Amino acid sequence: xxxxxxxxxxxxxxxxxxxxxxxxxxxxxxxxxxxxxxxxxxxxxxxxxxxxxxxxxxxxxxxxxxxxxxxxxxxxxxxxxxxxxxxxxxxxxxxxxxxxxxxxxxxxxxxxxxxxxxxxxxxxxxxxxxxxxxxxxxxxxxxxxxxxxxxxxxxxxxxxxxxxxxxxxxxxxxxxxxxxxxxxxxxxxxxxxxxxxxxxxxxxxxxxxxxxxxxxxxxxxxxxxxxxxxxxxxxxxxxxxxxxxxxxxxxxxxxxxxxxxxxxxxxxxxxxxxxxxxxxxxxxxxxxxxx
Ligand code: SF4
Numbered sequence: 001x002x003x004x005x006x007x008x009x010x011x012x013x014x015x016x017x018x019x020x021x022x023x024x025x026x027x028x029x030x031x032x033x034x035x036x037x038x039x040x041x042x043x044x045x046x047x048x049x050x051x052x053x054x055x056x057x058x059x060x061x062x063x064x065x066x067x068x069x070x071x072x073x074x075x076x077x078x079x080x081x082x083x084x085x086x087x088x089x090x091x092x093x094x095x096x097x098x099x100x101x102x103x104x105x106x107x108x109x110x111x112x113x114x115x116x117x118x119x120x121x122x123x124x125x126x127x128x129x130x131x132x133x134x135x136x137x138x139x140x141x142x143x144x145x146x147x148x149x150x151x152x153x154x155x156x157x158x159x160x161x162x163x164x165x166x167x168x169x170x171x172x173x174x175x176x177x178x179x180x181x182x183x184x185x186x187x188x189x190x191x192x193x194x195x196x197x198x199x200x201x202x203x204x205x206x207x208x209x210x211x212x213x214x215x216x217x218x219x220x221x222x223x224x225x226x227x228x229x230x231x232x233x234x235x236x237x238x239x240x241x242x243x244x245x246x247x248x249x250x251x252x253x254x255x256x257x258x259x260x261x262x263x264x265x266x267x268x269x270x271x272x273x274x275x276x277x278x279x280x281x282x283x284x285x286x287x288x289x290x291x
Pocket of ligand 1: 033034035036037039040041042082083084085086117157
């Protein structure tokens with residue numbers, strides 16, 4: 001069900017995986033996500049989204065809050081969206097909330113970083129180009145080069161081929177375009193054949209940066225949901241997960257070391273960087289990721 005809510009605040013300082021993207025601030029316009037990826041961490045109980053797979057809540061006062069909060073920030077910086085839900089889920093086509101948020105960010109002179117699995121982002125190329133004068137980057141998340149597999153693991157999202165098309169159009173439009181190669185589901189997506197196919201296609205689409213993470217996270221309600229989907233689509237695989245990871249939160253691929261090594265080699269050969277520089281602070285240290 002789609003519901004409207006009034007949020008108290010919108011912008012937060014970033015931490016954890018978001019800081020990997022070189023962000024200063026983050027915001028979410030929705031709660032819940034129509035893309036229904038079987039591995040989604042936002043299902044975890046700690047986020048207190050009661051019916052993650054049934055409801056999407058729209059923060060109807062989000063633009064008002066952005067207008068109040070952005071001018072109060074002492075430091076201009078990169079503001080990111082897309083970590084807790086996809087800002088270009090199908091609903092966005094009607095609400096235009098992400099588009100209006102980008103217009104507001106452009107008006108206040110901040111940079112932006114968008115993470116998405118949807119080519120609906122192409123609708124907003126004009127505003128992203130405007131924000132590019134400060135800093136704009138779009139990361140397309142792709143976990144498999146195989147459309148059929150993407151329809152199983154990300155059933156509500158456009159298939160991988162559509163995300164590659166979006167990458168190409170964005171980079172042709174001069175927007176910095178990145179590949180978020182994460183998660184790589186152990187025993188399903190963590191083969192070198194899959195990883196190298198994704199990187200090579202992304203390179204052909206003009207991607208300049210790859211942010212890899214070979215593994216996944218799992219906890220409470222999210223784990224239960226993921227295992228139930230494994231039982232439906234990959235019978236028998238749950239047992240392998242349980243034996244390998246038990247109750248662990250961080251679940252790296254057993255091949256992760258080899259995958260990082262080969263990813264660095266391939267990206268170096270293709271001229272792709274595998275770390276994100278803080279975009280508005282060129283003198284700051286680069287983030288030494290995944291070495
Ligand atoms: S697109 Fe992102 S937020 Fe939405 S369900 Fe998939 S992983 Fe979760």
